[in-house]
Amino acid sequence: MGESIGKVGIIGLGFVGLPLALAFVRKGFEMIGIDLDQNKIAKLDQGQSYVRDIDDSEIAQAQASGRFAVSSRYEDIKAADSIIICVPTPLTPYHTPDLSYLIDTCNRLSPHLQQGQLIVLESSTFPGTTKEVVQPILERGKLRVGKDIYLAYSPERIDPGNSLAIEQIPKLASGVTEACLDKVYDLYSQVFDSVVKVSSTEAAETAKLLENTFRLVNISFINEFAHICDTMKIDVWEVIDAAGTKPYGFTVFYPGPGAGGHCIPVDPLYMQWKARQFGVQSQFIEL
């Protein structure tokens, strides 16, 4: 077994959690992955990947290091110094945030928390989730955030299908307290090339929603623009390439079959839901 530089627990081994788990192993950490999906655990145990961008050989390599273990038992997380949550945050049938996976995770995790552990939320969500939803559940026992345990938010920015390695994408880091921020910054600086401190968890949560809302609005717009050009018999691709030569004030977006990925059309509705609680509305998201 290669020498471990720390123990990290990752809850939710999907499109986000599995690449993150492998990145931690590559950097020398011992990784304990938790997922309730027995099929995924069985596949990983057999050295098989179920994420398109990850080859079976990467799983085999991680296993060979002796620092990659997976299970469905939350008690295994007790041994971790840091715990990273990467569970789904979809919409309900009413197009409102569905935090059931996150709340279930926190409920299961809470009884196993140990003094000194850092908990990082990576799931995309509305501003306030870390403090208003996660923190109260984690503090059900005697442990207090900022004193006994540390709570942070760092949104995942993985770009499935593209070649940029996860470590190369700058990582936002925020904490409920200064001590929480320092802990997550120190941990992520050992894995990511660039870690950017953000002053509050709310700002980091909102930054992720801005990124995805920006993409949704611009993809939707360029699709409409393509339709207009098509009707006018103007080649929209040539138009975009021509406009793209402008060195400032323009970002290239290309027409496609829709505002793709499963986060792009979902995340803006998290922002809209929270904004409504403050009596404001986004006409762009609504559109």
Ligand SMILES: NC(=O)c1ccc[n+]([C@@H]2O[C@H](COP(=O)([O-])OP(=O)(O)OC[C@H]3O[C@@H](n4cnc5c(N)ncnc54)[C@H](O)[C@@H]3O)[C@@H](O)[C@H]2O)c1
């Ligand atoms: N997929 C992307 O490209 C992407 C990019 C950036 C951010 N995100 C965000 O990251 C989060 C995770 O997305 P994903 O694409 O990895 O989802 P996913 O569905 O691929 O993976 C989530 C995993 O969590 C597991 N899970 C669910 N509830 C659990 C529980 N209580 N305990 C343990 N495991 C549990 C599921 O079995 C699944 O394997 C979401 O908030 C998403 O919006 C996704």
